[in-house]
Amino acid sequence: MNIGIIVFPGSNCDRDCAHVLSDIMGQTAEFIWHQERSVKGMDAIILPGGFSYGDYLRTGAIARFSPIMEAVVEFAGRGGMVLGICNGFQMLLELGILPGAMLRNRDLSFICEDHYIRVENANTPFTNHCKPGQILKLPIAHAEGNYYTNPVTLSALQANAQIVFRYCDREGKVTSQTNPNGSLDNIAGIRNAAGNVLGLMPHPERAAEHLLNNEDGLYIFRSMVSALETHKTPQPV
Amino acid sequence: MKAKIYITLKNGILDPQGRAIQQSLQTLGFGSVGEVRIGKFIEVDLCESDATSGEQTIKAMCEKLLANTVIEEYQYEILEA
Numbered sequence: 001m002n003i004g005i006i007v008f009p010g011s012n013c014d015r016d017c018a019h020v021l022s023d024i025m026g027q028t029a030e031f032i033w034h035q036e037r038s039v040k041g042m043d044a045i046i047l048p049g050g051f052s053y054g055d056y057l058r059t060g061a062i063a064r065f066s067p068i069m070e071a072v073v074e075f076a077g078r079g080g081m082v083l084g085i086c087n088g089f090q091m092l093l094e095l096g097i098l099p100g101a102m103l104r105n106r107d108l109s110f111i112c113e114d115h116y117i118r119v120e121n122a123n124t125p126f127t128n129h130c131k132p133g134q135i136l137k138l139p140i141a142h143a144e145g146n147y148y149t150n151p152v153t154l155s156a157l158q159a160n161a162q163i164v165f166r167y168c169d170r171e172g173k174v175t176s177q178t179n180p181n182g183s184l185d186n187i188a189g190i191r192n193a194a195g196n197v198l199g200l201m202p203h204p205e206r207a208a209e210h211l212l213n214n215e216d217g218l219y220i221f222r223s224m225v226s227a228l229e230t231h232k233t234p235q236p237v
Numbered sequence: 238m239k240a241k242i243y244i245t246l247k248n249g250i251l252d253p254q255g256r257a258i259q260q261s262l263q264t265l266g267f268g269s270v271g272e273v274r275i276g277k278f279i280e281v282d283l284c285e286s287d288a289t290s291g292e293q294t295i296k297a298m299c300e301k302l303l304a305n306t307v308i309e310e311y312q313y314e315i316l317e318a
Contacts (some may be wrong), residue, residue: 107253
């Protein structure tokens with residue numbers, strides 16, 4: 001599969017994603033500079049983590065207007081698979097492809113640690129290798145991961161099984177104590193209504209090889225590749 | 238003309254920075270301090286002479302980029318050159 005990784009000034013997880021996809025999984029990863037205008041030939045797109053444009057104004061707010069984003073929106077609109085990790089998730093929120101916004105972490109600190117998340121929906125192109133309720137341990141590294149949306153949208157997210165990951169403890173319990181950043185309903189990742197776009201704050205690409213003693217991130221990338229193998233993204237005519 | 242734009246979190250949305258400063262001020266003995274809200278202040282110079290179109294431009298800027306209206310609200314003043 002050809003997976004395009006969009007590179008913004010300040011992206012710093014782009015190479016980690018490419019390493020996992022190509023060196024670990026044998027897929028083809030292609031870097032796409034944010035000034036480009038086409039994602040032609042790509043089967044999936046990743047908006048990687050980092051600090052695009054120095055997080056000026058708001059996280060993801062300026063990256064959202066990069067020239068490539070029109071192509072990404074168009075790709076997502078015709079069912080293309082898009083994964084936004086951390087800063088990439090923040091961009092998807094700023095774009096309005098996913099609902100809501102990120103606030104500063106409840107305790108104002110930048111949190112960089114491993115955290116447990118529970119798979120709330122295993123029936124997505126990003127989680128089909130997981131069991132329902134499976135617990136993954138993945139690193140988080142952010143200052144603005146405190147997910148917020150209005151009560152109406154939250155109800156819709158809950159009703160449509162759009163909440164894909166929630167912060168939990170080792171046993172999978174979801175409580176306010178297991179919420180690292182104050183995120184509404186312990187949300188760590190959500191998908192769009194159509195199901196082809198996922199944003200999550202944890203970093204699967206930083207925990208996807210034996211050498212690092214944690215391969216939980218591979219569940220997400222393997223799910224994506226399996227989903228693509230059964231249902232390729234339609235290319236534009 | 239020049240525009241002064243103020244962006245704050247909407248009422249009812251937790252402002253962790255504001256709360257931290259509120260607590261610090263109270264600890265310092267400013268007992269009369271109530272709620273504190275933190276925001277952004279942005280100054281924009283505009284090469285426009287018509288006040289109405291200038292205001293429309295500023296509003297569009299706020300809606301499109303400067304504020305995230307999911308969580309923030311904005312106010313502005315326009316100062317004639």
